[in-house]
Amino acid sequence: MAIPIATLQTTAEELTAKAAIEIPADYLAGLEKLADIESGELSAFVIQAMLENYKAAEEDRRAMCGDTGCPRWYVKYGNEARIDGGPIALEAALRRATAQATHNIPLRPNRVHPLTRADHDNNVGMNAPEIEYAFHPDADWVDLTTVHKGGLFGTDYRMLFPGDGIEGIRRFFLDTLVAFGKRGLACQPAIVGIGLGGNKDTCMVLGKHAACLRTVGSVHPDPDIAQLEVELKELGNSIGMGAMGFMGSSMVVDCNIEAGYCHTGGMPMSVHMFCLSSRRATARVHADGHVEYRTDPEWFSAYSRRTTVEWDTPMAQAAE
Amino acid sequence: MTKTKLKTVTLELPASRDTLAELEIGTVVYLTGRIFTAREGVYKRAVEDGHGLPASREQMGSANFHCSPAARINEDGTLNVGAVTATASFRFAKWLDGWFELSGCNVIIGKGGMTSEIYKKSFVPANAIYLTTVGYGTGALLGRGIKSVVDAHWRNELGLAQAIWVLDVEKMGPFLVEGDIHGNSLFERENAKVAAGIEAAYEGTRPATMQRYGELDDKTKEVI
Structure with missing residues (x-):
């Protein structure tokens, strides 16, 4: 069954908001650990303010940082996954979602032409947002990850x-x-x-x-x-x-x-x-169209780090 | 307000020279009053290209924030600012003298500060101080401090990110006093403290076999 393109676009818009607003739990826990042992008074104050900032962002549903970075996309295709309209339709959906979410959240329209500095006010332009791909054996889902690195x-x-x-x-x-x-x-x-x-x-x-x-x-x-x-x-x-x-x-x-x-x-x-705004969010879109959100991109796997010529390891090892 | 043992004050804008003179480096500051955003696009257009500023000092305020907000213009023309975060200020130094003369600002807010040399050369004659944002990522907290978005100038000429956003703020912060009225820098004071320990961290390392042209090997220096 082909995954509907509308599902992918809606998911991508939701992911853009989640990345911009919600600090991932793993990063937050790591920062809190550092805060516990920080003895520098100014440094401790800064981290305290950041911890309050993450709360404010989630409560108000506003971007955690005013520099909302450069939104970009990582797509992991299961080998058996099929998308309505194919990869060209997916790329169009990701560009539409980026532009739409930039307006809705709002994000800062950071992307400009490097020489003329022309700004489309939507974070979309020549080679932007970047879309990178990876593939995964024995799977019929598509993982969408957005990263807004500042x-x-x-x-x-x-x-x-x-x-x-x-x-x-x-x-x-x-x-x-x-x-x-x-x-x-x-x-x-x-x-x-x-x-x-x-x-x-x-x-x-x-x-x-x-x-x-x-x-x-x-x-x-x-x-x-x-x-x-x-x-x-x-x-x-x-x-x-x-x-x-x-x-x-x-x-x-x-x-x-x-x-x-x-x-x-x-x-x-x-x-x-x-940085302190380590913005990333992932969703798995299954063949039947249902969507699961998470914060671990699971980008690297035994398959992606393989060292052998052939990939014929048993299924159990192919899983992450 | 973030709980801290550091000295904390609320600064009403516009601020007199006497009020600013009381602020020591390392003091935590919250701002109430009118501020406006302006970054390199505005500095170039206003100072270098000679366009001046699009509104009066009273309309724009006396505090310039080196930032561009995550903002949008709604279909009905109303303005919405979500989060605001500063951009690195060292890049603005070349326009500063002209900028102070033109804008009349005595509070500059940004990321990372400038050197005490620049403070002494350009800020001290203008009776101006420099406030740095905190962590640099407290965009949501700063966004909460915005009471109303008054105007957005030059949005067609410069785009949303580089436009001048005029904002009325209440207890917006936290900020830290980085450059005081005498031109002292908090970062330089801290850098001197940190520099003492850096050599120890470098024990057990070796310089790259192939050097880079123009390479700097003085760990006490900064890259800005």
């Missing part, structure tokens, strides 16, 4: 080399956090996403996905990567810098790393900071 600051890329090793990784991680953490330009405490390996573009994409599409508390299945996630989180919180760059210990709510095989001579790395 920020002109907090992201960087560097080509490291194998000889730079973990010490080089630690250095670049600190460089990025310290540079953008001062005055709180990165709007920390943040979920820090790291892309390791891949090509330059893959490295950036993996790192962004690690920041925006994994939850606080999630662990990479590769034990070496999982260990580095813990180590870098501790390192970030030991700088002595808290919210807004004031003295404190609240910099990293969690550190998520995603990796990809890279050129044998290099070790590219990217760092991304998903």
Whole structure:
């Protein structure tokens, strides 16, 4: 049975509102943990104000932050899923939903032409909103995820080399956090996403996905990567810098790393900071048209991180 | 108001020089009165392109917020502002002298502040202070402080995000005094404290094998 396009558009509008207004529970719990141990008076005050802000946003159904970021879409297709009108109709529905929700919520119309600065006042334009795709075996649903990442600051890329090793990784991680953490330009405490390996573009994409599409508390299945996630989180919180760059210990709510095989001579790395307004929301639209909302995008899976040539693992392992 | 041991005040706008002179860096401030939004589009059009401002000082108020709201214009022409959050202010420095002269503002609100050098050069002669938003994401709390949306100027010329939104606010906040009347900066004071500990965090790291052209390796510096 094909999923009706109207269902997808309505769901997308609802997701846009949820992302803009409701702070995800995993991020909130992570921030509260940092708040409990924050001893810097100014940094603690900032986090307290943020916690009150999330409540105000939900009570008033208004955007949690006035800079509502750049709304974008992640679509995960089950291999057996069919959509009324196909992927072209889906893309049109996502663009319509973005424009409509921008007006209804309202969101800030952030998207402009890079040179003329022309603004359509609806967050839609050339290559905007971005729509990225992934596929999933043995499934007939479609997962829609929206992320409204904010920020002109907090992201960087560097080509490291194998000889730079973990010490080089630690250095670049600190460089990025310290540079953008001062005055709180990165709007920390943040979920820090790291892309390791891949090509330059893959490295950036993996790192962004690690920041925006994994939850606080999630662990990479590769034990070496999982260990580095813990180590870098501790390192970030030991700088002595808290919210807004004031003295404190609240910099990293969690550190998520995603990796990809890279050129044998290099070790590219990217760092991304998903800010105090870590806006994401997901819905699974089933083949029969019913919709389930959640805040964990479940973007990464054993399938998406597969290392073998063929994918013929039993069904049990294909599940997330 | 957020509970805190930090000194907290409500500032009525327009504010006199004497009132502003009492505010020390690190004080928590809530605003009551008239403010207006203006960011790079407005600064360029007003100062650099010589268009001046679209309304009188009385109509626009004496406090300029570096931000653009999440807002819409309804079909009946009424204006709706949901949330407001500041944008980083260091980018506005080049227009400041002309801006103070033109706008007569003595309170600038934004994100992240500017350097004490800029405060001393441009703010002190204008008897102006700088307030920073908090966490930078308290858009919903700030939105609650808006009593009414008075006007939106230059929305056709600059688009909704860059337009001048004139707002009457009541106990809007929290903000922190970042730049006082003497040009001291809260961020610079805090940065000096933090800088002392940064070296320790860098133990067990090594600089990248391949340096970047123009790379800076002084951890006490800022990127702005």
